[in-house]
Amino acid sequence: MILQTIARLLLFLGVISYSQRLWADDILVVMGQAFAIEKITVKELANIYRRRTVINSAGERWNPINLSANDPLRIAFAQKIFQQSPEIMEVYWNTQYFQGIMPPYSVNSVEAMLRVLETTPGAVGYISPCHLDKRVKVVLKLSVGDDLAAVCNH
Amino acid sequence: MRKLFALPVMIVLSVLLCQSAVAEHNDDHADSWYTYHWGRGLTLPAANLNIGGYFKGSYNRLENQRETFALDDLSLFITWTPHARLRFFTEIEQHNWINNDGVENFVDKLNIERLFVDFLITDSSSFRFGKFLTPFGRWNTIHSAPLVWTTNRPVVTYDVAFAPRANGLMYNYTRIVDEHNLDVSIYLDNSTNLEPKSFNNVTFDKAAGLRINYELTEEFQIGTSYLAYQQLADLDPATGLPVHHLFGLDFLWQHQGYELMLESLYHMRGSTGNRSLEEKGLYLQGVAPLGSKVSAVARYEYFDTHESQTFSYSSSNVSHIGVAGLAWRPYLPIVFKSEYRFGDNNRSIAPSGLFISVAMFF
Numbered sequence: 181m182i183l184q185t186i187a188r189l190l191l192f193l194g195v196i197s198y199s200q201r202l203w204a205d206d207i208l209v210v211m212g213q214a215f216a217i218e219k220i221t222v223k224e225l226a227n228i229y230r231r232r233t234v235i236n237s238a239g240e241r242w243n244p245i246n247l248s249a250n251d252p253l254r255i256a257f258a259q260k261i262f263q264q265s266p267e268i269m270e271v272y273w274n275t276q277y278f279q280g281i282m283p284p285y286s287v288n289s290v291e292a293m294l295r296v297l298e299t300t301p302g303a304v305g306y307i308s309p310c311h312l313d314k315r316v317k318v319v320l321k322l323s324v325g326d327d328l329a330a331v332c333n334h
Numbered sequence: 335m336r337k338l339f340a341l342p343v344m345i346v347l348s349v350l351l352c353q354s355a356v357a358e359h360n361d362d363h364a365d366s367w368y369t370y371h372w373g374r375g376l377t378l379p380a381a382n383l384n385i386g387g388y389f390k391g392s393y394n395r396l397e398n399q400r401e402t403f404a405l406d407d408l409s410l411f412i413t414w415t416p417h418a419r420l421r422f423f424t425e426i427e428q429h430n431w432i433n434n435d436g437v438e439n440f441v442d443k444l445n446i447e448r449l450f451v452d453f454l455i456t457d458s459s460s461f462r463f464g465k466f467l468t469p470f471g472r473w474n475t476i477h478s479a480p481l482v483w484t485t486n487r488p489v490v491t492y493d494v495a496f497a498p499r500a501n502g503l504m505y506n507y508t509r510i511v512d513e514h515n516l517d518v519s520i521y522l523d524n525s526t527n528l529e530p531k532s533f534n535n536v537t538f539d540k541a542a543g544l545r546i547n548y549e550l551t552e553e554f555q556i557g558t559s560y561l562a563y564q565q566l567a568d569l570d571p572a573t574g575l576p577v578h579h580l581f582g583l584d585f586l587w588q589h590q591g592y593e594l595m596l597e598s599l600y601h602m603r604g605s606t607g608n609r610s611l612e613e614k615g616l617y618l619q620g621v622a623p624l625g626s627k628v629s630a631v632a633r634y635e636y637f638d639t640h641e642s643q644t645f646s647y648s649s650s651n652v653s654h655i656g657v658a659g660l661a662w663r664p665y666l667p668i669v670f671k672s673e674y675r676f677g678d679n680n681r682s683i684a685p686s687g688l689f690i691s692v693a694m695f696f
Contacts, residue, residue: 223513232508232515234418235454241418263552268590270666277374277695278478280413280423282384 205328207257207306209320212298220304220319226261228304230272231281236302244284245296245305253290253331256324257306290331308332373667373695375411382415387425388695390479396687404433406691407479409447421452448499462504462521465529469519469545470559471582471597474498479693483593483631483661485671488617489653489684490599490637495613496561496580497537501528511548519545526566539564539575556585559599568603576604591623613639619657627664631673633657637683654678659689667695 209225211217217236220228227233228242235241247254249266258266273283287293293305298315305316310332312318370376375386387410395401408428415421425447431438450464467475473491476482477498504521523541541563549555559582564575584597598616615637622630635655642648659673669692676686 223510223515227508227510227515233457235457237457239419239454239456274373274666274695275476275481277386278388278411278476278481280384280411280421282374282377282413 207322208318210316240302243303246284246286260322384413386411390693392691396685419454424449459507465501468500480695485689485691490615501525515549517547554587578603593621595619609643628662631659653680655680
């Protein structure tokens with residue numbers, strides 16, 4: 181009986197660990213529940229984060245939100261949608277600065293990201309699946325090669 | 335002589351001050367009414383306003399010319415976005431304010447480099463009205479010293495071929511084609527009537543142009559440009575203003591700090607009386623990172639100009655120019671450059687010599 185219970189516990193922990201690992205390889209692109217956008221493509225997202233696309237089809241301003249530059253989730257996100265690291269992307273922002281275009285706002289934590297997404301019109305951001313809650317909805321799921329399990333422990 | 339020492343001292347102080355700014359940089363914008371980031375300017379979020387700029391100081395020693403030392407550029411950018419669909423931008427510049435001969439009059443050297451408003455019609459199209467950089471090729475629209483790899487400009491991007499700024503209306507359209515961005519710009523210029531004479535650097539009379547850029551991959555893009563213009567400098571009472579035609583092809587490839595850029599142009603001026611002008615040229619520039627934030631830069635340029643007068647004379651001049659140098663970017667907003675330019679038959683358009691400069695976004 182004891183062995184059976186231990187075996188079930190181990191199985192349970194294994195399933196939890198495996199599912200967390202599966203989840204941890206994804207990045208969810210999210211927006212506040214109040215906003216009409218339901219779906220977005222990778223290229224559209226890249227253009228929003230590069231500030232090439234400034235307004236949506238309804239004429240409202242996009243507000244892309246980043247995590248801080250050394251956050252593993254941001255690094256994986258930048259690599260996925262730009263095929264470049266945040267460091268290389270800064271060269272792009274140098275060029276845009278000369279055109280009067282500024283990079284997206286950054287926040288220091290996932291909780292700050294969720295708060296901004298919930299309350300700011302046109303705000304779009306990204307989180308790990310383990311941080312998903314009712315304040316936001318998923319508009320795109322990005323599969324990345326990196327193991328992002330560590331970001332769930334923050 | 336003291337003035338000559340003032341510039342390097344100013345530059346060193348700027349770097350030290352800016353290093354501390356980097357150390358204090360905080361990405362969280364939530365609680366402050368203003369933020370300052372080195373190389374990104376001062377932002378007032380509540381007013382949707384950003385104020386920034388850049389400077390460039392240089393030392394040049396060209397063959398058969400006296401050496402020069404100058405604060406070439408001191409520029410201020412102001413960006414204001416009062417509405418989701420509206421963006422105002424201006425660049426006010428002091429050009430060559432401090433040089434070998436001393437400090438020039440501040441107001442005399444003040445110039446409006448750019449002044450425009452963008453109106454976003456949809457998520458993919460917009461209008462720009464005002465004074466803007468002529469979108470011909472690549473270099474001209476990113477020509478600021480902290481962005482480019484060399485102190486001197488390639489010959490085909492000089493205003494010998496076209497005016498670097500236009501005054502008028504531009505329509506921009508962008509579209510995703512097969513998951514790659516396609517950008518199209520069409521513009522009309524009427525500089526003679528739109529630019530106040532006090533700015534005094536108009537070279538277009540009227541112009542019309544088209545620019546197309548396509549991203550083949552995230553790292554490789556190709557472009558083509560066409561421009562037709564008239565300029566008052568060509569005015570001939572007998573024949574009026576001839577029309578210039580310019581065609582350009584270019585590409586840019588960037589990968590992990592490596593870069594390859596090519597621009598080529600063909601320029602033809604319609605005949606004035608019985609004189610005609612034809613120019614063609616290109617440059618190919620490569621950049622390779624050497625480590626410790628130093629990059630090697632090499633450029634080859636070709637320029638061929640042919641002027642003729644019916645039954646009278648014909649002159650042709652072919653120049654080959656080489657540039658080799660180093661650029662050190664210890665921090666992203668600041669770059670120190672040193673290069674040597676040499677060539678064959680280049681004395682009149684791009685004389686050989688040494689160029690050293692420092693440039694920084696603030």
